[in-house]
Amino acid sequence: MTWGPALLAPNRTRFALWAPALGALTLEIDGRDPLAMTAGEDGWFSVEAECGAGTRYRFRLPDGTAVPDPASRRQDGDVHGWSIVTDPNGYAWQAAEWSGRPWLEAAILECHSGVAGGFAGVAAMLPQAAETGFTAIELMPVAAFGGTRNWGYDGVLPYAPASAYGDPDALKALVDRAHGQGTMMFLDVVYNHFGPDGNYLSAYAPDFFKADADTPWGGAIDFSREPVARFFIDNAIYWLREFRFDGLRFDAVHAIADDAFLDRMAAEIRAALPDRHIHLVLENEHNDAARLEGDYDAQWNDDFHNVLHVLLTDEAHGYYADFAQQPAEKLARCLGEGFIYQGQGSPNQKGKPRGTPSGHLPPFRFVSFLQNHDQIGNRALGERLTVLAGADRLRAANGLLLLCPQVPLAFMGDDIGSQTPFLFFTDFHDELADAVREGRRGEFAHFPGFSDPALREKIPDPNAVSTFEASRPVPGPEAQSWRALYKDLLALRHARIVPDLAKSKPLGAEVIGDKAVIARWQLGEAVLTLALNLGDAPVAMDPVEGEVLTTIGIGHTDAGLMPASFCAWWQQ
Numbered sequence: 001m002t003w004g005p006a007l008l009a010p011n012r013t014r015f016a017l018w019a020p021a022l023g024a025l026t027l028e029i030d031g032r033d034p035l036a037m038t039a040g041e042d043g044w045f046s047v048e049a050e051c052g053a054g055t056r057y058r059f060r061l062p063d064g065t066a067v068p069d070p071a072s073r074r075q076d077g078d079v080h081g082w083s084i085v086t087d088p089n090g091y092a093w094q095a096a097e098w099s100g101r102p103w104l105e106a107a108i109l110e111c112h113s114g115v116a117g118g119f120a121g122v123a124a125m126l127p128q129a130a131e132t133g134f135t136a137i138e139l140m141p142v143a144a145f146g147g148t149r150n151w152g153y154d155g156v157l158p159y160a161p162a163s164a165y166g167d168p169d170a171l172k173a174l175v176d177r178a179h180g181q182g183t184m185m186f187l188d189v190v191y192n193h194f195g196p197d198g199n200y201l202s203a204y205a206p207d208f209f210k211a212d213a214d215t216p217w218g219g220a221i222d223f224s225r226e227p228v229a230r231f232f233i234d235n236a237i238y239w240l241r242e243f244r245f246d247g248l249r250f251d252a253v254h255a256i257a258d259d260a261f262l263d264r265m266a267a268e269i270r271a272a273l274p275d276r277h278i279h280l281v282l283e284n285e286h287n288d289a290a291r292l293e294g295d296y297d298a299q300w301n302d303d304f305h306n307v308l309h310v311l312l313t314d315e316a317h318g319y320y321a322d323f324a325q326q327p328a329e330k331l332a333r334c335l336g337e338g339f340i341y342q343g344q345g346s347p348n349q350k351g352k353p354r355g356t357p358s359g360h361l362p363p364f365r366f367v368s369f370l371q372n373h374d375q376i377g378n379r380a381l382g383e384r385l386t387v388l389a390g391a392d393r394l395r396a397a398n399g400l401l402l403l404c405p406q407v408p409l410a411f412m413g414d415d416i417g418s419q420t421p422f423l424f425f426t427d428f429h430d431e432l433a434d435a436v437r438e439g440r441r442g443e444f445a446h447f448p449g450f451s452d453p454a455l456r457e458k459i460p461d462p463n464a465v466s467t468f469e470a471s472r473p474v475p476g477p478e479a480q481s482w483r484a485l486y487k488d489l490l491a492l493r494h495a496r497i498v499p500d501l502a503k504s505k506p507l508g509a510e511v512i513g514d515k516a517v518i519a520r521w522q523l524g525e526a527v528l529t530l531a532l533n534l535g536d537a538p539v540a541m542d543p544v545e546g547e548v549l550t551t552i553g554i555g556h557t558d559a560g561l562m563p564a565s566f567c568a569w570w571q572q
Helices: 118-132 168-180 226-241 259-272 289-293 302-313 318-323 327-337 373-377 391-403 430-443 465-469 479-503
Strands: 006-009 012-018 026-029 044-049 056-060 108-111 136-139 143-145 155-161 184-189 209-215 218-221 247-250 279-282 298-300 366-369 407-411 504-513 516-523 526-533 547-552 565-571
Touching (some): 026 044, 108 118, 118 168, 118 479, 155 226, 168 184, 184 226, 184 279, 226 247, 259 279, 259 289, 289 298, 302 318, 302 327, 302 366, 302 391, 327 504, 327 516, 391 479, 391 526, 391 547, 391 565, 479 504, 479 547, 504 526
Parallel strands (some): 108 136, 108 407, 136 184, 184 247, 279 298
Antiparallel strands (some): 006 012, 012 044, 026 056, 143 155, 209 218, 526 565, 547 565
């Protein structure tokens, strides 16, 4: 059996649900008499009905509780309400021949569909993103969640696009339009937990979860059970096949804690879609290099962001404490070897080792970024680096981001110098809303500036509509110059870095000042050299032979690499 409704004919649908805790189950179709479902093997219930696309349905448990289909393809509004049968072949694709682009061409812009104005709003962003030089848009999770506002990591119906953003055809139209202009579309998916509002699985399938384990966000999922593994593997293939996404970013796989499942999922995805460029990217705090030696393309490299944030802001609290000591040395390690933590003890983990050696991996196995939803939104006030760091230094750091052979990712608003915050927002109610609000404020009790409870009260309420509205990116006062910087650097990347990226390997990196590094990579027959100085004084460095590709700031003079400067050289 497989999860979710299967359209067998235009007017006939099979419904199935894994409910091993139940002895009976009923299907309710809106406006019709209930249908008893047939119990099969291994806890599955199924029934066929004379109905087609557009039919509203739900399941009724023996205790009288009505629940949506956990594999619902579309909801009639709220996640607590009716599920709707859809036709997987009902959308008429315009860019039907699109087969994708190679991973090495990726320059990614992460986007939240809600603050962009829904799927139609993201579609309106596509021409400017392509003109700037982004080749991929990555959507934060779109799976249906409780309420109308959420980051997406509280999803409870992983197959149903959130109705607040648009219906499934609107999402397909977004992907279609992107492909029509040559832009890849990636989707962030959450397979490590379910959100707290609208998850009914425990009522009929408690075996979906481990009895003796939890994640920081809820019950730990038991991937060793075949129906559970199938739920998520089929979900990944569903987004890639039916919606034609070009790749997936798997959120916090360290909380999945099942490498065998991760490897199986990637292998099945590759087997299911052999004729397209499909890109699979991990978020993994464990810095596990082994996962990047098989079917996964890359991992988000939090280390890159964390150490550059320290160099740009001098912040040393929270997770930045792991990068506060000798940050230039850590940045050199990141540029030369990928991960910074490759088995060393982490102060935030009380000395517990984190990571495995990664120096043997090519640089394109890492996705680097200066900002993303997490590093902005996890701040109490959601400040961007345009507010926290000097503009000159931030421009220089962007030079490193966009020309480094690691794959670059920017967050929506970065390319227009936005100074508006990106805050943590939800749409919970009653006791859950109170718990989230107070929990959010309690998180920052030990952070500088928030030890006083009165100051913590100024942290925006995640459930307030104003918090969501304040998170829409607005062009900053120097938007045109930021857009020009991104456009010039990405054009340079596509022209000079990308063609030889497949044959790239690091040649080492070294510290040349308290906040300055120089790094080199072999790219085919050429050598790329990048130098960055985020300090307040010039730093001495040996002359670099070759063509100067670009300079940000004053750059390199007889006095050395000047403050707030970035230089790139190309030696053939």
